Amino acid sequence: MKGSIFKNIWIDSILATAFIFVVIFGLFSLINVFDAIDPVGEALEDVEFNDIVYSTLREDPPADDNVVVVNIGRLPRKMIAEQIRIINKYNPKVIGLDTFFPFSKGEAQDTALVNALSEVDNLVMATKLEKWNDENIVDSLKLSAEKFRVHAEDFGFANLITAEGVGQEDVKTCRSFVPKELLYDKDSTHLFFAVKLAQYLAPDKVKRFLERDNHIEYINYKGNAMGSETNFAPTFFALDIPDVFNENFVPELIEGKIVIFGMLGEYFGDPYNIEDKYYTPLNEKYAGRGKPDMYGAVIHANIISMILDEDYVYKLDEIYQIIIAVLLCYINVVAFMWVYYALKNWYDGITKVVQLIELLFILLAIVYSFHLYNINLELTLAMGVVAVVGDSLEVYNGVVKNMFTKEGRKELFSVNKRRKDKVEIN
Secondary structure (H helix, E strand, C coil): CCCCHHHCHHHHHHHHHHHHHHHHHHHHHHHHHHHHHCHHHHHHCCCCCCHHHHHHHCCCCCCEEEEEEEECCCCCHHHHHHHHHHHHCCCCCEEEECCCCCCCCCHHHHHHHHHHHHCCCCEEEEEEEEEECCCCCEEEEECCCHHHHCCCCEEEECCCECECCECCCCCCECCEECCEEEECEEEEEEEEHHHHHHHHHCHHHHHHHHCCCCCCEECCCCCCECCCCCCCCCCEEEECHHHHHCCCCCHHHCCCCEEEEECCCCCCCCCCCCCCEEECCCCCCCCCCCCCCEEHHHHHHHHHHHHHHCCCCEECCHHHHHHHHHHHHHHHHHHHHHHHHHCHHHHHHHHHHHHHHHHHHHHHHHHHHHHHHCEECCCHHHHHHHHHHHHHHHHHHHHHHHHCCHHHHHHHHHHHHHHHHHHHHC
């Protein structure tokens, strides 16, 4: 290293760190290219370490009696209208309809539903965001037909996202949602369905929640609903179709509560119906792909519960993720650089052991920060850096650095010349 910019270990380490990040981003690009032909990668790409918290560390949460979910199955409108009438006479705080009525189904069916909706004091109907313009403002909504929505007090969009920027039609796990969107113009804000419902029960808490001003919020799941297959005890009360018509519930279950009407299968425990059903971190099979485990209406119930409890997930900003990864990389490079020159025969063994220990500590930090403090660390980049730093540094020292030193190039070319001369002699 004499007579070159590499003679200063601190500068050398900075250059090596930069090289390692080039390697990292190159590997990430290759992974994305080969995803389509990598069945193992496809099975594991939707797994997050925080899922371990739900599957292993969290105890059964207490029941939440602020939200009740009512199963509408595939009932005709006339029977949904009767469900609404029955529930409404027990004075819920607000009724939310997590479904659409976009077309007429005949005068008798439509009139029955319109009349039932007209009797509800606080009615929130779902919308669906469909198109965004060039300024990322929503300019198209899916709505129920006007005769049904005329009696609605409020509307909220029910789009669930299954990855950042991925729509609910995808099969990935639903971990997050968008609390609000700009609608038609920059002065009109459209709230998420669950946020709008929570506003009726706790407007001050919703105000504080919206003041977090996060474009995407991570859902802190509490549990599933009665009648669902779950590895937790049921958290949310739910009424199946016969329960409603037979009024198989106490009035206190409904009075002053948020009631969400939505699809929970044709009956509780329906193993075949996956309409409006999603994968969540509560899935019994968090690695690979099992069955969808939670209906959309229950996901809305989880979001409402999170807001009412003010039990939010705090995500580490991306800039801090990058800073942690860079610092961790630089510290490792300085330490491994010393090992490379002082204990060359021990380099592979020492670096591999250190890398394994570091990866274990990062994994524990991710899992327990979420379990104990609801902090989503998102240290994927840091883990990637630690995983490749040892081997990448060998490439840097053995190839990259020698290419930029006179001694390295001379050694390489002299070897080639000796081989050429030997061939000619033979």
